[in-house]
Amino acid sequence: MIWLIFAILAPVIGGFVFGIERKVKARIQGRMGPPLMQPFYDFAKLMDKRPMMIHSLHALMGIMYFVAEWFALFVLFLGNDLLIAVFFHVLAVLALVIGASSVRSSYSALGALRELMHMISYEPFMVLMVVAFYLVSGSFNFKDILNSQAPIYQLPLVFLSFLLIIPMMLQKSPFDIAEAHQEIIGGPEIEYSGPFYEAIYTGKWIEYIYVFFFVFLFGGSNYILGSILVIFAFLFVNILDNSTARLDFRKMVKFSWVVLIPLAALNIILLALWR
Amino acid sequence: MGLFGKYRKKSPWILHYNTGGCNGCDIEILAALAPKYDIERFGALNKGNPKQADILLVTGPVTKNCKDVLRRLYLEMPEPKVVVAMGACAHGGGIFRNFYHVENGVDNIIPVDVWIPGCAPRVEALIDGIAEAIEIWQTKSKEKEYMRNHGEIYEKLGVNNDD
Ligand code: SF4
Numbered sequence: 001m002i003w004l005i006f007a008i009l010a011p012v013i014g015g016f017v018f019g020i021e022r023k024v025k026a027r028i029q030g031r032m033g034p035p036l037m038q039p040f041y042d043f044a045k046l047m048d049k050r051p052m053m054i055h056s057l058h059a060l061m062g063i064m065y066f067v068a069e070w071f072a073l074f075v076l077f078l079g080n081d082l083l084i085a086v087f088f089h090v091l092a093v094l095a096l097v098i099g100a101s102s103v104r105s106s107y108s109a110l111g112a113l114r115e116l117m118h119m120i121s122y123e124p125f126m127v128l129m130v131v132a133f134y135l136v137s138g139s140f141n142f143k144d145i146l147n148s149q150a151p152i153y154q155l156p157l158v159f160l161s162f163l164l165i166i167p168m169m170l171q172k173s174p175f176d177i178a179e180a181h182q183e184i185i186g187g188p189e190i191e192y193s194g195p196f197y198e199a200i201y202t203g204k205w206i207e208y209i210y211v212f213f214f215v216f217l218f219g220g221s222n223y224i225l226g227s228i229l230v231i232f233a234f235l236f237v238n239i240l241d242n243s244t245a246r247l248d249f250r251k252m253v254k255f256s257w258v259v260l261i262p263l264a265a266l267n268i269i270l271l272a273l274w275r
Numbered sequence: 276m277g278l279f280g281k282y283r284k285k286s287p288w289i290l291h292y293n294t295g296g297c298n299g300c301d302i303e304i305l306a307a308l309a310p311k312y313d314i315e316r317f318g319a320l321n322k323g324n325p326k327q328a329d330i331l332l333v334t335g336p337v338t339k340n341c342k343d344v345l346r347r348l349y350l351e352m353p354e355p356k357v358v359v360a361m362g363a364c365a366h367g368g369g370i371f372r373n374f375y376h377v378e379n380g381v382d383n384i385i386p387v388d389v390w391i392p393g394c395a396p397r398v399e400a401l402i403d404g405i406a407e408a409i410e411i412w413q414t415k416s417k418e419k420e421y422m423r424n425h426g427e428i429y430e431k432l433g434v435n436n437d438d
Binding site: 026029030031032033034035038040041042044045046047048049050051052181182185186190191192193194197 | 278279280281282283285286310313315316317318323324326327329353354355417418419
């Protein structure tokens with residue numbers, strides 16, 4: 001029951017997380033930063049703008065991104081497999097890619113291609129991580145994982161890799177290739193405006209919840225450890241975001257496939273042998 | 276202005292466009308975004324995308340090459356929107372007045388709501404101008420605005436007038 005409420009409230013909580021993030025970012029740069037409620041003010045303002053559509057499929061895919069993200073969270077919290085939640089997250093990102101590549105703007109198409117690069121670099125890892133959770137707890141259900149002993153003790157390398165995968169999923173600085181704000185001004189979301197952009201903006205907040213919930217799962221039955229891990233991951237990602245410049249997309253894919261995925265696989269293999 | 280309109284003033288997103296000035300004004304804008312003045316406190320973001328921006332901040336005299344781009348940026352911004360002209364150049368050409376390549380001010384191309392005087396305007400003046408722009412923006416509605424002799428302009432740009 002409590003998880004259902006959590007899933008329903010996910011956009012609100014995600015909005016607060018986003019507000020905190022903007023505040024933390026501003027403090028790191030020595031500024032005051034916007035108020036905590038800023039994402040909700042943005043939400044209200046974007047809903048009040050005149051809707052300008054390119055074509056209906058494009059607008060629909062923007063809303064689809066939001067709906068599919070939220071649906072992935074529901075799948076996760078209503079006690080289904082983690083794997084299915086991961087696949088629904090793929091569906092959400094695919095909606096964004098289809099929408100972005102259906103318009104004639106070259107920036108948008110470029111952003112869509114780069115978003116696919118993001119996907120091929122983090123999705124295999126997500127599947128591996130779910131497999132690792134299965135090895136530790138013997139179940140694909142998040143409730144069993146939360147009841148088992150903290151997986152971080154047995155999966156330190158997977159956690160380490162996941163820390164570096166988070167910037168790819170949330171499009172943070174060393175890997176914010178798809179939405180390069182200086183070059184392809186937002187990438188896949190460039191052509192969205194008003195209420196449709198709002199859908200994508202809110203979908204991002206839900207993605208925050210989705211990602212940080214996976215971090216929380218590493219704590220297992222020790223909820224305090226889980227919370228500490230979430231706060232640590234949040235601060236780490238923000239500091240990384242503020243202190244690094246953007247990389248080439250080839251480097252991102254290479255880094256993911258040559259370093260992170262073998263690292264996680266090594267951890268899983270050692271764990272399976274040791275059992 | 277509906278339920279959501281009340282919060283409009285709390286998140287003005289700025290699109291900044293330089294139509295050929297000397298960059299003096301642009302540096303002031305960057306100073307406003309930097310830690311000392313920090314206009315992100317008021318929710319203002321510097322968006323590079325006209326489709327998601329609310330305030331069009333124009334600096335510099337409008338050179339003939341930039342004219343159409345400025346029009347396009349104005350047309351691509353969804354209403355409600357406001358235009359702020361910053362600096363002496365944007366008012367009537369400033370030191371570039373009556374040169375062979377300029378159009379003498381933003382007002383000759385698109386309607387302007389707020390003028391910020393000075394060369395270059397101080398950051399305080401810029402913040403004042405943005406605050407005034409936000410007040411004007413609050414009173415605007417979602418209806419389509421037409422700029423000066425839009426029919427001609429649409430024809431010249433080759434855009435179909437859809438309504
Ligand atoms: S108003 Fe002055 S400072 Fe601003 S662009 Fe023109 S010449 Fe430069």
